Amino acid sequence: MLRTALCGAFAVAAAVTPAVAFAGEPDDSGPFEVETLSYDFGDEAFTAPGFGGPVEFRGVVYSPAQLDQGPFPLVILLHGRHSTCYDPANPSGFPGDGSFLGAFSQWPCEGNRIAIPSHEGYALPATTLASHGYIVVSISANGINAADNNLDDGGAEARARLIITHLNQWAMFTEGGAAPFGRKYIGAVDLERVGLFGHSRGGEGVARALLLDQDSGGAIGIDAAFLLAPVDFTRPVLSDVPLAVVLPYCDGDVMDLQGAHYFDDARYANPSDLAEKYIFAMQRSNHNYFNTTWSPSTFVSGAVDDFGAFAEFVGTDDPECSEGAGSVRLTELEQQAVHNAYFTAFFRRHLGEDEAFDPILRGDEEAESAGAAAVYATYLAPTDPTTRLDINHLDTDGALQTNTLGEAVSGRGIDGYTLCGLADANEQIDHCVDDLGMLGGEPFDGRQPHTPGLGQLRIAFSAGAEWANALPAGTDASAYGVFQFRAAVDFEGPPRAQGGVQMTVRLRDGSGATASVDVDDYTSALGPPLGEMTPVLPKKQLNGIRLPLADFEGVDLTDLASVEFVFNGQPGALVVSDLAFSDALQEDDPGGTGTGGSDGTDGMTGAVDESAGDDGAGTAGDTTSGSGTDSGTGAAQDGEDGDGGCGCRQDPAGGGSAPLLLGVLGLMRRRRYKS
């Protein structure tokens, strides 16, 4: 709850950032000038039920200077776990002792120490988004960071309560006005368009806030969530909200990229979930550099290259992820730029209905500022037959022989054919990495982000091998834009091909006509897996592969019979999941429905034959048992009431009591596909 320190709230005017004309990239500045303010109710103004220490209540506000042109959507940003205080007289500790020796983990800061402003580290994306007509508020949570390891959930519940309390505070700012801003924001905030962003442990705080709100009947109504390198300690399952998860390949903190579970666990959890979901896998990026306060070149204390720190512990490094000579790692600025692009595109899409960047968000194009990051997007369209037709979830043993549509799965020339990634009823994990590798004398599971939880076909193949999923007779896919699946090179497969995996996807129609496209023509996602630093690199990180159906020329998309993978390169191995037709075509989209033609390949019959080079039909491959995913939902805890005797305002704490409403704005922009 907010306590008496509310009376002492004050605001600080910081700057007005001139805007430049809008151009074509999501991270280009928009038409609004951006004003930066802050509010601060004190170091001990907030306490969360069950949390053992005081927490500050402060935020920095990036908003359009022209507030009279609102109301504008509201986006709350929450940083992650980091040092909380530093000594300005000795910010880096002693020479040679590392930059974080001068930093501390306590709250409030004692003596001459001052707070590390982690919440100020997202100025670039906040300013960019604000320039497009959004009010972006980055809140501080040092008090939680100083005491969260004493809690089983790592502080997720406390962070969620903090977020909700800030949202309620913003309801006060815009509905009736409140100190320190007086009437400044009255009517300026559109509380029917609310987004959340969380980095690292802030990500799980956002997840918990979503669940708290949903458990309360959607009193606030959170419309979009962007999780940057999040932890996922409690495995919450998030449905019914547009969700993006960024996975930095060179994360030296959340090394196992456990945030992948947010996407994986939510895919089929709710059969009526209409919310779109994304993963943005950012290569050559670490955990910390998205936040300038955590970046050594822009802050004096506590900032560190997390991958470098990890590599130092391990005593080795890797040119894919380590800094220094020969490194291909992104610089701090490059990393912040690519994040800015995807962050801005996501919120403009899901709070502003700006569909111009759908190709970037879905992985059909890459943002210019992605540069060397090589962002691989994975997209899940709404669970609706007009936007997605699932072919094979690969989440049960039976999926190896019969797909989600109830049709046969077959193959030939297959050397290995198993299911991995799931946990069985006894919570025994069927790993997708055979040799976990050792760290500190114990097995370390740092190379399979989707395990446990995502069922994956682990398939090894000879040159010329094929794997097919039959479709119900007369399947009409002409209303969809793409065929898509998720895959990663199985670097343990025989052999590890120098150039990754080359494969073709072939569609066959009811007349036997076929059309094929090469995956390499659309994505480098099946290139050689990056890094060699066992046990954290390389990773079996599945990336989305999307092939426009219009490019399958000569096959009748209104009468499809099967989808077939043809491994026409060297022998190799993949992990594969989530085959689907996706994206509803618009009427003016050039989706092809032509007929005729054939590439001369015979159809396949029978189940998978694991005998290498055997073209005949055979018996089904061995399967691994287990199904389902862990899930958990945090029970909401009511906040405590009371204003602590301040008397100057009502306590806004208490977990989602403000009647904020959900809604969307319709600003239609050009689109190729709709969903």
Add this chain to the structure above:
Amino acid sequence: MQRRGDVVEIELALDRPLPPMSGARPQLQVGDEVASHSRAGDGGRLDRLVFTVDAAQFQRMPVDVPIVIKVGPISNMTAALQPRLADVVVTDAEGGQ
């Protein structure tokens, strides 16, 4: 060690600071007993780790065995990074030394 009611705090002195991490929660392992509730040392020192266990668990901790600090993602299998222990401070019950 400090005993506060049924809670025992064990403070470990490290030879270098551990940067605060999100994905890793330090764990103290003594024999088969693992403690995962921790905070920085008094004054917020990052080269000190204070683990909290209940008295019953503390009683189960064997003596004369190596003390290991593990730091690794907990949603998956744990890793075992082992900062070199410069000192182990075990004070007596009820705040005494």
